[in-house]
Structures are given as structure tokens and as C-alpha cells.
Amino acid sequence: MAVDSYIKHMFGPGADNFVQSKVLLVGAGGIGCELLKNLIMMNIGEIHVLDLDTIDLSNLNRQFLFRHKDIKESKSKTAIKAVEFFNYTSKLVSYHGSVLDKTMFPLSFFQQFSVIYNALDNLEARFYVNRICLYLSIPLYESGTTGLKGQVQPIYPYISECFHCVPKETPKTFPVCTIRSTPSKPVHCITWAKDFLFSQLFGEGSPEDVPTPDASEFTSKGEAEASANEINELSDLRKLVDFSKAGDHDFAVEVFNKIFITDIERLLKIEDLWRSREKPSVSKLGDYEQYLASSEDATKNRIYEPDASEQSNVESIIKTYVVSCLRLADRLRSGEKLEFDKDDVDTLRFVMATSNIRSLIFHIPIKSEFDVKQIAGNIIPAVATMNAIMAGFSALSSVNYYLEKTNEERAAKSKMLFDSSATDKVVNSSKLAKPNPSCSACSIVKGTVELNLKELKLSDLRDSLIEKYKYDDEVEIMTLDARLLYDFDLEENLEKPLSDFLEDGTILLISDSDERLDMIELYIIDNFASSGIDLPNLTIPPKRVIEDDGEEGNLDEDELIEDGLLVEDRKDEKSNDGNQNVSSVIILEDDNIGEEPAAKRQKIN
Ligand SMILES: Nc1ncnc2c1ncn2[C@@H]1O[C@H](COP(=O)(O)OP(=O)(O)OP(=O)(O)O)[C@@H](O)[C@H]1O
Ligand SMILES: [Zn+2]
DSSP states (O other): OOHHHHHHHHHGGGHHHHHTOEEEEEOOSHHHHHHHHHHHHTTOSEEEEEEOOBOOGGGTTTOTTOOGGGTTSBHHHHHHHHTTTSOOOOEEEEEESOTTOTTTSOHHHHHTOSEEEEOOSOHHHHHHHHHHHHHHTOOEEEEEEETTEEEEEEEOTTTSOOTTTSOOOOOOOOOHHHHHTOOOSHHHHHHIIIIIIIHHHHSSSOGGGSOOOOGGGSSSHHHHHHHHHHHHHHHHHHHHHHHOOTTOTHHHHHHHIIIIIIHHHHHHTOGGGGSSSOOOOGGGGOSHHHHHHHHHHHHHTTOOOOOGGGTTOHHHHHHHHHHHHHHHHHHHHTTOOOOOOTTOHHHHHHHHHHHHHHHHHTTOOOOOHHHHHHHHTTOOOOOHHHHHHHHHHHHHHTHHHHHOSSHHHHHHHOEEEEEOOSTTOSEEEEEOOOOOTTOTTTSSEEEEEEEOTTTOBHHHHHHHHHHHHTOSSOEEEEETTOOEEEBTTBOTTTTSBGGGTOOTTOEEEEEETTSOBOOEEEEEEEOTTOOSOOOOOOOOOBOOOEEEEEEESSOOHHHHHHHHHHHHHHHHHHTTSGGGSOOOOBOOOOSSOOSSOOOEEEEEO
16 A cells, blocks of 8 residues: 555554644664664655765664665665655655854754754754744653663643753763863863873864863862963973974874873872772883884874774784874864864874873773774764654654644643653653743743844844833843953944844844843844834733752652743743744754753742
8 A cells, every 4th residue: 555545554544644744853873874764764745854974884683774885875875765766745855054054044944844853963053943943832752762762752842841951961970180180081081082092192272272170170280281281281282293204204103102102100299099099000012112113114104904803902002103193183284173082093092092091101001993983982882773662752742733623632631752761562652741931942932033134233232122121221132152342341342234243144142231130032033135124913921030949850749830820821921923823843862862851850930
């Protein structure tokens, strides 16, 4: 049976809503490939697929639309080609680019979609799409897996929790002193090699920009001083990289001597550090000077491929270090911008070799290239079945979108789905929670405004804001990333054109210096054809006082009711502006998925 007849058979007249919808799928990786197949089987009218990446060998085990011949091809384009033989009627469109790219995907691009499905692997892009969906009141179906954990969250903007409502766990961090002076585990050395050494020697930006850790982050004054010296000297080495010549093998030797000999000797002098710890020692590096010298030949053509049995051998580790160091210096000199990428063999091997040399010095077990890749890339192996299950739930939970009429009804029928840790239960579900009233994404009144940024001055915008929103006296204008453009103390920008500070897609936070009205958020659309300033109709609520009630976890029944009232209030306040009203949203959990959503709630008086 063709897909369309099958859907008609299952849903009767409701099937028309599937075929009349135009949806966006962000991410064509593990979950995205599965979800594309599901959406096609649901006979969705138009499916647009967006992904920034190309296919990698390591994707093939689970991203079932891709084959070996597709390596290096665009994921979104290949995914669409791969489903050509399905018996479907959906119109498919692909985009190769980052969803964060405002030139390629301005706000107006997202407006054409009735639903957005996220199948992403990082928080930045997830938060971004969540905010776009809030601006446009588009339901969002968020999905994510981490190993054997997974979650699907339908987000109906302003009706249910948004992706930002619940604080997300951030990756585990280690104390600076452990990383810089007293590592005791392989992960400490790998973090040092990746986040400190690699980024200072080869990373973007001037070495002087690298912040020096605060002295309070170290256990002794001597340690803080040693660390500051290390950083200054590394800056000098970075300059050497920039000015080194292609045949310059000495550079790698110089870096080695500084980081593994001089810096360690400096640490050894801080006796306090070694009272209860084994002192670092270069004795396990054997005849390292000889190894460095003999690596010169291998480095001429910049190729060294140790086989697996050699990987733990010190001579091989040092050769790997030298070759990767020189290859990275070559790339930097040719103008390439370098950042650590687990799939970039030069950056991976540099981190593997330097972390292992450091491990040998600190009496820590060394790790294979495979292990370093997992640890440095923060990889939790993806499980194909889990991706398939969550993609299935994402598609299934969105069926409510197509069958119900309003977002309120959709939200009431939708559930959040997540894996269960109970042995007798594989999947758990919970009703969608109300938005967190102190969420900095969905609790702030939002609007969009088209401005001719070249023509208008900051003073024009300030005056219009005061007039339109009836601020008593002054306003404060800040960008979402906390750049202050104007307040009563900062007048120097007033006569400058807006294009000096803003671009298409900049989000401004406007607050009231008198603290009478609450903050608002304005999305700037640069339009050279627009004249004047036509600010959106927004009703700004009185300034809120936020009190932390110190409670963790979901709201109890009473709080939900209280929240419900607050949400209703907010809805009314927003109702002046046509597209600022409540819409439906789907919330996804991200890489760090917990058993249940655990928001830290704050009450608003
Ligand atoms: N800003 C973005 N814009 C568009 N697509 C993105 C963006 N960020 C991530 N993605 C895509 O989201 C997808 C997530 O899929 P998945 O979690 O399977 O990751 P992967 O990169 O394919 O696999 P792995 O990380 O395990 O190597 C990837 O295809 C990735 O390219
Ligand atoms: Zn929110």
C-alpha cells in the first residue's frame, strides 16, 4: 500500500493535516536519518532537511541512509537522495549549512514551517532553535540520546516548558590545579593537552588573549607563579610556531623541552605539592633526547603511522608528537584556523602523544589513540537502536500536532518520553510541564523589528523605545550576549549608526532603568527598504521580583496551578502583537539526559 493510502486508512480525514504540513528537520545524523524515514512514512507534505556536516566513516554504523561511497558528501543532500526509492509523495528539500548561520537561515526562513524537529548533538544549536521557535511560536520536537539514554520533548512555546526552562548539566570540569600541576588520571592529562597546550600553541586568537587562571584556583602561591610563567613562555613558543619555517624540526624539540623538562622542573621545586604525592619524573621517557633527534628523518615528509603494537612505546609516542606538531605548524602557517577535532588526525595525535608523555611523567597509565579519541571527544558511543527508538517517539508524539486543532490541545495530549532506569520498564513518560516562570528564554516578552541599520542611529532607537513602551525616563539597551550599548551613563554611542553594533539577527534586551517595567527582547531584522522604526505592539508586565525558593525538581500540583495562572497572565500581556501569542512547543532533552526533567524552580511574586 502506498504511504498516503496507509495514512488515510489509519487516520481518516485527519490524514489531510499530515500532507498539508511543511516541516523542518534540523540534523541528519543518527536520529535525523531515522526521523526523515519516519516523517516520509507519515506522508508529511514537505520535509526540509538541514545539516552542516559531511559524512564520516564513523557515521556509517548507525546513520543507515549513508554508504561508504557517500563519505565526504553532504549529509542532508545524501539523506534525501538515499530515500528516493521509498514509495512516498512528500516533497523533500535539503540545505547544507549551520542552522546558526543567520545569512543562510534568517528568521524568515523558519517562518515557513509549521513544525520543527531537532535531531542535533549540541546545546548551542538546540538553544538557538528553541529561541527561534519561541519568536515564531512554532512547535518544536526535541530529541536526543546519550548511549542507552534518550529523551523526546515536545515544546509548545509559552504553553509547555521550553528547552531553556530546565538547566542543563554542563560537562564535568576539573580544578585548574589538577590539570596544570597535579594530574592523577589519564583524563587530566588529556584535558591539559587539549584545552591548554593545544589551544595555546595552535588554537585561534593571540596567545596573549588566553586568560591566566586566578591565583585562588591554585593551592599555593608558588604553583600559581609557576603556572603564570608557563603561560608566558608558551606565548613565546606560539610566536615561534608562527614564524617557524617549513623545515624547522628544532621547533618541536624546543616545545618538548619547555613543556616536559623545564616546566616539570619548575613544578618539582614547589615542595608542598609533593608531600603526599609521588613526584613527577622524566625517567620513564628513557633516552628522549635521542628519540627526538632520530625523529628528524620521519618528520621530513611529515608522515609517521605507528602500528597498534607500537603505540605504547615511548620512542613511537615521541615520534608521533614531533610529526603531529610539525604538521599542525605547517597548517597554521598556511593560514588555516585550527581547533581540536577528534576526527582530525593531526589534532588527535598531538593530544594523544602529549597527554601520554605527560602521563608517563606523572606515573599515570597511558591511553591508546582510540581511548584518547573517546575521552577528548567526550564520546559516549551512540547506540543505533536508541536513536531509532527516540526518532520513533519524536515522530509518534508529533502525531498530536497533526490531529489536534490548537496548541493547547496538542500540549495537553503530548507527553515527554524518556528511557527508564527501572528494570521492568523500558520507557517512561510524563505530562508536559508548564514553562518555568523564571526561564530567561520563554518568560521574557518578545518581538521582532525591521530596521534600516545603516540609516538609523542608536538615539533613534532609544527615543522610539521610550515613546512606544512608555518608559518613564530612560532605558538600557544590551545585546543578548551582554554587550551594553546604551544606558544613562553611556551616551557616547548615541549618534553612531546602528550598523556599528547590530546586524541581522542580533537580539536586544531592553530594560527599564527605573525598574518599573520588565525586560523585553527584540529580534532585529536588517531591512534597508524599511523607513522609520515600527516597534511591535507589546504589553510589558511590571518588573518581576525573583525569589529563589531553593527547591529542586518538578513543581507540585499547587505550583503547577499557580504557574498556569502566571502563564495565562503572560499570554494576555502578549496578546497585542499578532505573532507574539502562545503557540505550541516541543521540548527535547540534550546530550546530558537525566531520568526526569529536574528544573530548579523559582517563584515570582
Ligand atoms: N549547527 C548545526 N547546524 C546544522 N546541523 C548541525 C548543527 N550542529 C550539529 N548538527 C548536525 O546534527 C547531527 C547530529 O547527529 P549525531 O548526534 O548522530 O552526530 P554525528 O556528528 O553524526 O555523530 P558523532 O558525533 O557521533 O560523530 C549531525 O549530523 C550534525 O552535523
Ligand atoms: Zn523556557
